[in-house]
Structure formats: structure tokens, C-alpha cells
Amino acid sequence: MAASTLSPPEVPMELHAHNRDKLLRALRDHLAASSRPTRGFVLLQGGEEQTRYCTDHAELFRFLPSFAPSGICGSTVVFFYGFWLIDLFVSMAAIPDVASGKSFLFVPRLPADYAVWLGEIKPLSFFKERYMVDLVFYVDELVVVLHDHSSEPGKPLLFLLYGLNTDSNNFSKPAAIEEINKFDTDLSTLHPILTECRVIKSKMELDLIQYANDVSSEAHIEVMRRIRSGMKEYQLESIFLHHIYMYGGCRHCSYTCICATGENSAVLHYGHAAAPNDRVNGKFTKDQIVIYNAVLAAHNAVLQSMRPGVCWIDMHELAEKTILKSLKNEGIVIGDIDKMMERRLGAVFMPHGLGHFLGIDTHDPGGYAQGLERPKEPGLKALRTIRELKESMMFPRYEALSGVVFNLLIFLVFVPLNEQQFTFPSTPYTGKVEAMVITVEPGCYFIDAMLVPAMEDAVTSKFLNKKEIEKYKKFGGVRIESDVVVTADGCKNLTNCPRETWEIEAVMAGAPWPLDHARFKSQNGASGA
Numbered sequence: 001m002a003a004s005t006l007s008p009p010e011v012p013m014e015l016h017a018h019n020r021d022k023l024l025r026a027l028r029d030h031l032a033a034s035s036r037p038t039r040g041f042v043l044l045q046g047g048e049e050q051t052r053y054c055t056d057h058a059e060l061f062r063f064l065p066s067f068a069p070s071g072i073c074g075s076t077v078v079f080f081y082g083f084w085l086i087d088l089f090v091s092m093a094a095i096p097d098v099a100s101g102k103s104f105l106f107v108p109r110l111p112a113d114y115a116v117w118l119g120e121i122k123p124l125s126f127f128k129e130r131y132m133v134d135l136v137f138y139v140d141e142l143v144v145v146l147h148d149h150s151s152e153p154g155k156p157l158l159f160l161l162y163g164l165n166t167d168s169n170n171f172s173k174p175a176a177i178e179e180i181n182k183f184d185t186d187l188s189t190l191h192p193i194l195t196e197c198r199v200i201k202s203k204m205e206l207d208l209i210q211y212a213n214d215v216s217s218e219a220h221i222e223v224m225r226r227i228r229s230g231m232k233e234y235q236l237e238s239i240f241l242h243h244i245y246m247y248g249g250c251r252h253c254s255y256t257c258i259c260a261t262g263e264n265s266a267v268l269h270y271g272h273a274a275a276p277n278d279r280v281n282g283k284f285t286k287d288q289i290v291i292y293n294a295v296l297a298a299h300n301a302v303l304q305s306m307r308p309g310v311c312w313i314d315m316h317e318l319a320e321k322t323i324l325k326s327l328k329n330e331g332i333v334i335g336d337i338d339k340m341m342e343r344r345l346g347a348v349f350m351p352h353g354l355g356h357f358l359g360i361d362t363h364d365p366g367g368y369a370q371g372l373e374r375p376k377e378p379g380l381k382a383l384r385t386i387r388e389l390k391e392s393m394m395f396p397r398y399e400a401l402s403g404v405v406f407n408l409l410i411f412l413v414f415v416p417l418n419e420q421q422f423t424f425p426s427t428p429y430t431g432k433v434e435a436m437v438i439t440v441e442p443g444c445y446f447i448d449a450m451l452v453p454a455m456e457d458a459v460t461s462k463f464l465n466k467k468e469i470e471k472y473k474k475f476g477g478v479r480i481e482s483d484v485v486v487t488a489d490g491c492k493n494l495t496n497c498p499r500e501t502w503e504i505e506a507v508m509a510g511a512p513w514p515l516d517h518a519r520f521k522s523q524n525g526a527s528g529a
Contacts, residue, residue, distance in 0.1 A: 004218060008249030009211050013132045015204040017103075019197070024101055026193050027159070031098070040098045040157030041146060042190060045175035060252070065360045066161060066172070066194055098159070099151055103133040106142050143179050157184045163191025166374070167356070167363040167384055192370050198359055199366035200392065200434045206485060209358070209437060213483050213494040215248035220497050224508045229281055233259045233273040254362045265476030266445045268352055282508040284501050287475060291444050292501060294326030295478045298442040299499075302354065306440075306484065306491040308391045313375070316354040316383060319442040320346025327444075332472070335463045345463050347379025348454045351447070355439035356384035358483055364437075385438075389486045392434050436486040437494075445477030 023042070031038050044067045050059045097104070105128070110121050124136040137145050150156035160174035174187060201209065219240045226239055237259040244250040260270040261277040284292065298319040305318060324340050327333045327349070333340065340346070357364035367385030368374060375381050451469060454460045482495040498504045498513060507513050 004243075004247035006211075006215055006218065006248050009208065011208065012204055013130065015202065015208075017132045018202055018204065020103055021101075022202075023194055023197050024098065026197055027098060027190070030189065030193055037152075038099050039152050040159055040184075040186070041104075041150075042098065043158045043160055043175045043177075045173075062252075064172075066198070097149065102135065102149075104145065104149075105131060105133045105136045106139045106145075107136065109138040109140055142177060143182060147182070155182060155184045157186060159186045159190040161190050161194065162187040163195070165365055166368040167365070195365045196369065198364060199357060199436060200390075201359060201437050201485075202434055205359070206435060206437070209483070210494050212250075214496065215244050215250055217496040218247070219243040221507055221513050224498070224504065225510065227277065227280055227508070229278060231277050233261055233264070233275050233277065236277065237273045260476070263474045263476045265478070266447045268443075268445070283505060287472065288478075289501055290326075290330050291472070291475065291478050292480075294323050294330075295442050295444050295480050296499060297326055298322040299440060299480045299482065302440050302442065303482070303484065303491060303493060306389060306486065307489060308389055308486060310389050311386070312354065312389065312438075313380065313383065313386050315440075316380065317341065317346070319354050320350055320379065323349060323442065323444050330468070331465055332468045333463050334465055340463050343460055343463070344378040344380075345454070345460055347377075347382075348450045348460070349444045349446075350442060351379060351382060351445070351450055352441075352443065353379075353383035353385075355441050355481075355484075358437045358439055389438070390436055391486050391488050438484055438486070439481055440484050441479055441481035443477055443479035445479075446472045446475045447477070448473075 027042065028038055045064065046067050047061065047064045049061055051057055052059060107124070107127055112121075115121050124138075127133070128136045135145075146156050146158075158175075161172050162174040164171055172191065174185075222243045223236055223239050227236060237257045240257060240259070241253065244253070256269075256271040257273065258270050259273045260267060261275055262279050264270050264272075264275055301322045302315050302319055305315065321337060321341060324333060324337055324346055328335075328337065333345065356362075357366055363384055367383075367387065369387065372386060375383065375386065446469070451464075455464055455466060455469075480499070482493050485492045485494060496514070498507045498515075503515060506515060
């Protein structure tokens with residue numbers, strides 16, 4: 001049985017109260033700057049229970065990300081589960097009064113037989129105490145309650161969440177209530193403000209994100225230790241999923257596992273997990289070392305260069321340039337590096353963006369704030385943000401996943417937590433109370449769909465050594481991912497996985513992690529290079 005020191009942390013309800021306060025302050029500042037009156041309610045819907053197509057099979061419930069749960073701007077890595085939560089919060093709404101700052105929670109009025117099938121029906125007082133809100137009512141009372149608590153004559157104003165998610169190109173769905181005609185509605189103000197609030201994480205959120213990284217890092221190491229030649233990808237995936245649930249208390253993964261062997265590792269979002277592993281034996285081949293170290297050099301160069309004020313496009317181009325230099329040293333590409341960059345050759349080998357914001361969503365929102373346009377050049381157009389890095393948010397008065405990928409590409413599932421009563425993690429985030437969290441995940445792949453057009457192009461083909469590239473035709477790819485917090489003078493890596501090739505080989509051979517580097521080198525004669 002695998003050893004683990006993890007204990008799932010309690011999710012503090014103070015976190016959600018803090019986030020509600022942060023949103024209200026930001027909204028009030030915006031209204032004041034726009035010479036608009038401080039009035040109205042922020043209305044967010046908890047979510048809707050979904051069934052599998054036309055059946056009565058209810059899918060596991062998840063809150064809408066910006067609600068999660070009863071805490072507006074719940075930008076953490078937490079998803080709650082449990083039958084009573086599933087039904088009780090299907091129609092739940094949280095409403096802060098912009099003028100008074102009071103928070104209202106509305107829950108469904110459940111039928112008596114609910115208690116037979118799904119357990120005790122909680123009284124309203126339970127939700128008021130549990131979720132640290134000012135007032136709790138039933139959903140069918142919402143219209144009357146808001147009119148009664150409105151301080152302005154005429155129709156009360158509702159700020160509804162509606163705006164573009166620049167990762168999915170989908171629009172958020174505003175809360176839907178009966179008799180909406182009895183209210184004035186604002187569909188444009190809330191989304192950019194709430195999104196900006198989610199960009200910067202509080203200390204409580206950073207503690208939870210750190211825990212999710214600890215769980216995921218530990219699970220990756222477990223896969224490294226148990227992998228054997230001939231095992232199927234789904235078996236490796238199952239080791240990971242078992243570990244995060246059994247030892248980390250994490251029922252869900254925030255996206256489908258990417259567990260790919262051999263040439264499947266050139267599929268950026270591979271999710272089939274069926275092919276056998278026939279290449280991983282605990283030792284890097286020469287070709288694997290070449291590509292892995294090229295990506296590791298890019299990863300490390302970015303971490304060393306990150307700090308507030310640095311533009312993310314510059315970090316992406318730094319990663320590209322570092323990989324191209326490594327490939328040139330091995331004769332895979334030839335010619336002038338700067339000219340390769342001008343021709344966007346880096347995108348042939350790294351067609352995805354360098355990283356993305358991280359929080360309650362794998363791709364947390366805010367990458368393209370109002371006024372920012374997505375680049376159109378190859379590679380750069382895949383960037384999920386082009387913002388400057390920052391340590392604290394635009395309102396200064398307010399206080400996962402790592403991937404170790406070689407020819408077996410296993411990474412990374414950012415793991416949400418469940419709601420249980422435990423102590424805080426033993427390795428909390430230590431740093432400033434608020435910070436931006438972003439992934440750093442450079443990669444190098446040999447993808448026919450990218451290489452063939454490049455080799456047929458009259459200009460880019462001059463940079464490619466076709467003979468050398470042919471050797472890597474079935475190689476696949478490498479991606480190394482870290483979850484990083486921006487600090488005042490640089491960044492802090494939340495991920496704790498083996499990185500150097502010799503570290504990975506040692507862990508796969510059974511060495512404990514973290515390694516005692518001095519002892520390991522003396523016993524094995526490792527250079528650490």
C-alpha cells in the first residue's frame with residue numbers, strides 16, 4: 001500500500017465571506033468611479049442538476065465556478081459533493097446587497113419525501129450558520145424578499161453574471177428567476193469585475209491550491225514507482241485516480257487525465273488511455289534525454305525570469321527560444337535562432353500556450369481582460385493570457401498539477417477537494433496574502449500535422465534537418481508543468497515532483513522523495529547534471 005502523509009483540509013467558510021467582501025468592494029469602487037449610485041443586488045445562481053441525456057440518472061453536481069458555494073468569487077480548487085448538497089443547492093442563489101453589504105442565501109423548499117431518499121432536510125438556520133451569510137430564505141420567496149429589502153423606489157436592480165469566457169468562447173449564463181420583469185437588470189457590469197477578482201488568490205485559497213498540488217505531486221510519484229512495461233495507459237491512470245481519492249480525499253479530477261505513452265504523447269489533450277506502455281523502463285534513452293532536457297531548460301528559464309511586471313508573451317517566447325537553442329545544439333534545427341523566431345518556428349514544436357491562470361477552474365478566467373486582444377501569430381494565438389504578471393490585485397486595499405512527462409506522457413490532473421472536517425495541510429502556502437497563480441508548462445512535440453506543412457514551406461523548411469527529425473517521427477512529446485505563485489521578487493513553485501532525469505530515474509527505482517541529494521550522489525556517483 002502506498003504511503004501518504006496527506007490529510008484533506010477543511011475548507012474555511014471565511015474564505016467565501018472574504019471573497020464576497022472583495023467583490024462588493026470592487027463593485028462599489030467601479031460604481032463610484034462611473035458616477036453611478038451604489039444600489040442593487042448581485043444575483044448568482046448555484047447551478048442546475050443535470051441528468052444523463054433523457055434518463056433519470058443524475059450527474060454528480062458541481063456549482064457554477066463563480067458561485068462555489070455560497071461564496072461569491074469562490075476562486076479555489078474546491079468542489080463539494082454529497083447528496084444533500086446536490087439537491088439543496090441546485091437552485092440556490094447568493095445575493096449581496098451592494099448598498100448594505102448584506103448577503104442573502106436562497107435554498108429550495110424540499111418535499112417531505114426528500115428525507116426518505118436523500119437524508120435530513122436542514123433548517124434555514126443551518127445554512128445561515130454554515131455558510132456565514134446574513135439572511136437565508138427559500139427560493140420561492142426571492143422576489144418578495146428582494147423587493148422588501150430594496151432601499152430604492154421602483155424596481156430593484158439585479159447585477160447578473162453574463163460575459164465571455166475567453167478560454168471556451170462560451171458566455172456565462174445569467175441567473176434565471178421567475179418574474180424577472182419585476183426587476184431592472186444589468187448584464188455588463190458584474191462579469192469583468194468578478195473575473196478580475198478571481199485572478200488573484202487569497203492566502204486561504206493558496207493553502208488549498210498548495211494542498212491540491214501536494215496530492216497531485218504525490219500521485220505522480222506513485223505512478224512513476226508502479227509503472228511497468230506492458231501496462232496499459234488506463235492502468236496508469238487508475239493508479240493516479242486511486243491515490244488522489246484514497247489518500248487525498250479528492251473524488252474528482254478537474255479534467256480528463258492525460259495519460260499517453262509513446263507517440264500518443266504528441267496528442268496535446270490525449271484522453272483515450274487504452275494503448276500499452278512499451279517504452280518506459282525507468283531509464284531515459286539518449287533521444288528522451290535530449291528532448292526532456294530541452295523542455296526542462298525552458299521550464300527553468302521561465303521560472304527564473306518570472307516576476308511582477310513581466311509580460312506573459314515574453315515568457316512564452318523565452319520558452320520557445322530556449323527549446324530551439326537546445327534543438328539546434330543537437331542538429332535537429334539549423335540556422336539563426338532569431339530568424340527562426342521571426343518565422344514562428346517555435347510554434348511547430350510547441351503549438352500550445354505556455355500556461356494559464358489556475359483556480360477553481362483548470363483554465364481560470366481573466367486571461368484577456370477588457371481591451372486585450374488575442375495575438376494572431378502561430379503559437380501566440382494559443383496563449384490563454386497575454387497579461388503582465390502581478391503579485392496583488394488592482395484593488396490593493398484588500399487583503400495543479402505538475403507534470404513530469406517523458407516518452408511516457410503522464411500529466412496532470414488538477415485535483416479538487418471534498419468537503420470534510422480536517423486540519424489545514426501540513427505544507428501551507430507561505431507568502432504574501434494575495435497572489436496570481438499561473439501554470440508554466442512548456443513542451444516539445446513531434447506532430448506530423450505541424451511538421452509536414454513546415455517542411456513543405458519554402459522558408460521554414462530551411463531551418464529543419466529532415467534526417468534528424470525523421471528519427472523522432474514516432475517519439476511523441478514532452479511537457480513539464482508547474483503551478484506557480486507570483487511573488488514580489490519572482491515566483492514560488494507549488495509543485496513538488498522530480499524534475500532532473502537522474503531524480504526521475506532514482507524515484508522510479510524506488511528511492512524516497514524528496515531525495516537526500518548529498519547521500520544519493522555519494523552512494524550512486526550521480527553528478528546531478
